[in-house]
Amino acid sequence: MNGKTLSLKPAVNGISFSKHGAAIIFILLMILNGIFTPNFASLGMLRNLLLQVFPIMIVSMGMTIVISSGGIDISVGSIMAVAAAALAKNLGIGIFPAIVIGLSIGVVFGAFNGFLIAKFKIQPMIVTLILMVGGRGIAQQLNNGYVISFYDHPFVELGLYSISGIPIQVFVMLLVIASVFILMYYMVLGKYIQAIGDNLRASELSGIKTFKITIIIYALSAFFASLAAIFETSRICSADPNTLGRFMELDAIAAVAVGGTSMTGGKANVIGTVFGALIIQLITISVNMNNINYYYSLILKAVIIIAAMYLQQFRTKGTK
Amino acid sequence: MSDFLLKMTGVSKEFPGVKALNNVDFYIRKGEVHSLMGENGAGKSTLIKILTGIYTKDSGTIELNGRQMSPQNVLEAQAAGISTIFQELNLIPDLSIAENIFLGREPKDRFGKIQWKKIYVKSTEALKDLGINIDVQLKLKDIGAAIQQMVALVRALDINANLVVMDEPTSSLDDNEVKVLFKVIRNLKERGVSVLFISHRLSEIFEICDRVTILRDGKLVGESLIRDISHGELISKMIGKDSESIVSNKKKAIDFSTKETYLTANGISSGIMLKGIDLSIRKGEIVGLAGLLGSGRTELARVLFGDDQAANGKIEINGKKVSLKHPADAIINGVAFCSEERKAEGIIPNMSVADNITLASFSDITRFGFFSRKKQLQITNKYIKQLSIKTPGANREIKFLSGGNQQKVILARWLALKPDFIILDEPTRGIDVGAKSEIDKLIQSMANEGISILLISSEMEELVKRCDRVAVLYEGEKVGELQGEELSVDAILHTITAGHNRKLQGANK
Numbered sequence: 163m164n165g166k167t168l169s170l171k172p173a174v175n176g177i178s179f180s181k182h183g184a185a186i187i188f189i190l191l192m193i194l195n196g197i198f199t200p201n202f203a204s205l206g207m208l209r210n211l212l213l214q215v216f217p218i219m220i221v222s223m224g225m226t227i228v229i230s231s232g233g234i235d236i237s238v239g240s241i242m243a244v245a246a247a248a249l250a251k252n253l254g255i256g257i258f259p260a261i262v263i264g265l266s267i268g269v270v271f272g273a274f275n276g277f278l279i280a281k282f283k284i285q286p287m288i289v290t291l292i293l294m295v296g297g298r299g300i301a302q303q304l305n306n307g308y309v310i311s312f313y314d315h316p317f318v319e320l321g322l323y324s325i326s327g328i329p330i331q332v333f334v335m336l337l338v339i340a341s342v343f344i345l346m347y348y349m350v351l352g353k354y355i356q357a358i359g360d361n362l363r364a365s366e367l368s369g370i371k372t373f374k375i376t377i378i379i380y381a382l383s384a385f386f387a388s389l390a391a392i393f394e395t396s397r398i399c400s401a402d403p404n405t406l407g408r409f410m411e412l413d414a415i416a417a418v419a420v421g422g423t424s425m426t427g428g429k430a431n432v433i434g435t436v437f438g439a440l441i442i443q444l445i446t447i448s449v450n451m452n453n454i455n456y457y458y459s460l461i462l463k464a465v466i467i468i469a470a471m472y473l474q475q476f477r478t479k480g481t482k
Numbered sequence: 483m484s485d486f487l488l489k490m491t492g493v494s495k496e497f498p499g500v501k502a503l504n505n506v507d508f509y510i511r512k513g514e515v516h517s518l519m520g521e522n523g524a525g526k527s528t529l530i531k532i533l534t535g536i537y538t539k540d541s542g543t544i545e546l547n548g549r550q551m552s553p554q555n556v557l558e559a560q561a562a563g564i565s566t567i568f569q570e571l572n573l574i575p576d577l578s579i580a581e582n583i584f585l586g587r588e589p590k591d592r593f594g595k596i597q598w599k600k601i602y603v604k605s606t607e608a609l610k611d612l613g614i615n616i617d618v619q620l621k622l623k624d625i626g627a628a629i630q631q632m633v634a635l636v637r638a639l640d641i642n643a644n645l646v647v648m649d650e651p652t653s654s655l656d657d658n659e660v661k662v663l664f665k666v667i668r669n670l671k672e673r674g675v676s677v678l679f680i681s682h683r684l685s686e687i688f689e690i691c692d693r694v695t696i697l698r699d700g701k702l703v704g705e706s707l708i709r710d711i712s713h714g715e716l717i718s719k720m721i722g723k724d725s726e727s728i729v730s731n732k733k734k735a736i737d738f739s740t741k742e743t744y745l746t747a748n749g750i751s752s753g754i755m756l757k758g759i760d761l762s763i764r765k766g767e768i769v770g771l772a773g774l775l776g777s778g779r780t781e782l783a784r785v786l787f788g789d790d791q792a793a794n795g796k797i798e799i800n801g802k803k804v805s806l807k808h809p810a811d812a813i814i815n816g817v818a819f820c821s822e823e824r825k826a827e828g829i830i831p832n833m834s835v836a837d838n839i840t841l842a843s844f845s846d847i848t849r850f851g852f853f854s855r856k857k858q859l860q861i862t863n864k865y866i867k868q869l870s871i872k873t874p875g876a877n878r879e880i881k882f883l884s885g886g887n888q889q890k891v892i893l894a895r896w897l898a899l900k901p902d903f904i905i906l907d908e909p910t911r912g913i914d915v916g917a918k919s920e921i922d923k924l925i926q927s928m929a930n931e932g933i934s935i936l937l938i939s940s941e942m943e944e945l946v947k948r949c950d951r952v953a954v955l956y957e958g959e960k961v962g963e964l965q966g967e968e969l970s971v972d973a974i975l976h977t978i979t980a981g982h983n984r985k986l987q988g989a990n991k
């Protein structure tokens with residue numbers, strides 16, 4: 163053999179499936195759709211995909227940080243609802259202050275998650291469950307249970323704004339992806355986050371302030387969720403505390419898992435998550451466009467996640 | 483010949499960037515204790531992992547009792563009669579001792595219910611056979627490393643084995659426990675069981691082994707009866723050149739009374755483990771902590787490093803009182819602590835060698851939150867060279883390094899911090915003879931530069947050899963300090979016994 167056989171096992175040099183699997187699956191899905199889905203191969207389609215993937219993409223960037231630290235955040239959907247409600251309620255005092263309020267409230271909620279996890283050493287799943295449930299209640303309370311709509315408010319222009327035909331969401335996405343990429347691979351904080359996810363005790367003994375960093379991690383996740391919420395609110399011209407961000411945690415976690423970040427913490431695969439998010443959204447779109455029942459999209463997502471997990475095994479097991 | 487139990491022939495194994503084994507032949511006779519020797523990264527653990535089905539070999543054959551085999555996993559190897567204690571113990575911290583021993587093969591009654599009583603009784607008995615009396619319902623994480631080792635041993639022994647493989651079982655044991663282990667090994671030998679025993683301590687090899695096979699850089703160098711080979715020959719075969727006679731003299735006495743005091747600790751107490759310990763260390767002084775397991779050595783280290791929050795007492799550094807609430811506080815004050823628990827408290831397994839080395843000292847190479855990759859590599863390469871860390875490169879994840887090389891990386895992490903005071907808890911655990919004397923020299927040269935060192939070791943000879951002064955602990959109290967002429971292994975033992983007797987008298991009054 164010529165020594166360059168394609169293998170499913172991780173290779174140190176060259177393409178490894180566990181590292182680039184999401185990109186490969188995404189390309190395959192695009193090709194399949196191009197062949198089978200009517201009207202798929204068009205610019206409008208691409209624009210749609212990028213617009214619709216926006217919230218998943220932003221939220222799963224935060225989720226990548228959380229999961230690589232060995233945690234999980236299932237409160238992101240509810241935090242989106244809270245941030246949106248806080249924003250909508252305060253639009254009267256101006257767009258900019260309202261955005262700041264929305265983001266701040268989200269971050270405070272996230273910091274609260276981090277604080278509980280670090281202080282009482284409770285499982286992140288349990289802690290964020292509290293806000294997942296409670297957060298929706300708070301959001302509804304803020305809105306007095308109503309959907310706040312603002313079709314004629316200038317705030318709606320934010321979500322519809324585009325620069326030479328490219329929606330603003332695309333730029334925000336690129337900015338967020340680049341920031342998280344730089345954070346995780348070029349900054350000390352990113353190293354600390356991944357070290358904590360890999361071996362908390364050893365990190366602590368190396369002088370890393372795990373308490374502070376845990377708070378930062380969950381605050382960051384909440385920040386990204388709130389950011390996504392602001393653009394979504396603006397795009398759909400309303401803040402619905404009931405539906406905004408619902409099941410977002412599932413899509414985001416799936417995106418991270420498919421992207422190849424280790425679910426037990428340790429190594430973040432930021433670019434993998436980008437493709438993971440695209441895959442999740444692409445599934446939804448292809449199912450819609452082919453008039454397949456919504457429930458099949460859920461099953462399809464589940465299958466893709468299982469496949470991703472299976473491929474991950476090769477990595478966690480090491481070279482065998 | 484039929485008196486061979488195991489014949490591994492022409493075994494090769496390659497990892498990306500490393501040829502770990504290159505056409506190695508390895509034979510073990512029935513009922514012998516056989517040692518596999520070689521430097522860190524020579525391929526010892528890899529050979530064992532192939533034998534026990536953890537790795538698949540690239541080529542070669544394995545014959546056990548004349549029958550070809552190629553086990554696919556540890557269970558298959560066990561079924562074939564090979565029991566193994568690995569270098570990194572695979573026990574579960576949150577389960578009890580007994581559960582760990584019987585994990586996966588719990589005795590059940592005819593309704594499928596687990597017979598807990600039987601498990602507890604059998605575990606207790608099995609440990610008692612090794613001379614250990616302990617409540618088997620204790621969680622594994624609540625017992626010391628040594629007893630964990632014994633649990634792993636009992637777990638492996640419980641099966642009808644004809645070959646027991648032990649990869650560095652003594653590295654976490656003290657002298658007494660080594661004796662217990664050796665008794666077990668002799669017992670196995672009498673029953674006709676062969677033992678493959680790996681250790682970097684030459685004295686142990688010469689005491690317990692019948693035969694030795696030597697590997698160097700993945701290749702077979704030779705094989706010999708232990709009685710036909712000398713220490714010197716063995717070492718030079720391992721490292722591939724004539725060994726300088728490794729001096730094991732006592733350190734020359736230095737007068738420290740004129741040197742400045744670096745650290746003073748007064749009345750350090752914590753729970754039941756530490757009861758009012760006083761200790762002071764001068765600049766450039768190497769102070770040893772001696773004592774049996776459970777005497778409070780590691781606990782004292784943890785207090786001095788700010789890792790134990792429950793502690794009482796006063797700590798002064800350079801004459802100023804400090805409050806150490808977190809390791810970070812200690813690090814800011816120039817204190818480093820290299821833990822004895824490499825796997826649990828040392829390595830960040832999925833991170834690179836470079837990240838592992840600079841983990842505690844990132845702030846030195848960081849500006850505005852960004853670290854300098856160039857400086858990181860400079861530091862890493864410096865230590866790779868200085869400690870001869872065997873790795874394909876600075877970017878290789880540390881989990882792929884051999885045990886001894888991982889230890890060197892962790893040591894480098896604390897050296898890179900450029901501390902004023904370094905606490906070394908069993909720093910040379912798992913490190914080969916050659917590298918050990920290099921590290922000895924390094925520790926000494928650090929001391930010469932004025933760095934204070936607190937050295938914890940369960941090998942008393944090591945303490946006598948390296949330290950200027952040794953503080954002896956017994957059950958959480960300091961029962962004596964020895965230095966200069968009076969410092970010797972016998973004196974340490976004597977001090978421990980005296981402490982023990984005093985306690986007894988105190989209890990009788």
Ligand SMILES: Nc1ncnc2c1ncn2[C@@H]1O[C@H](COP(=O)(O)OP(=O)(O)OP(=O)(O)O)[C@@H](O)[C@H]1O
Nearest residue numbers: 497502522523524525526527528882883884885886
């Ligand atoms: N899973 C792995 N992936 C890549 N390289 C590996 C792996 N396991 C071992 N190696 C490499 O193979 C070589 C031999 O390692 P091995 O663990 O067998 O050494 P050893 O003789 O047991 O050393 P030590 O005395 O330090 O325990 C080393 O260079 C190591 O880095």
Ligand SMILES: [Mg+2]
Nearest residue numbers: 527569884885
């Ligand atoms: Mg080894």
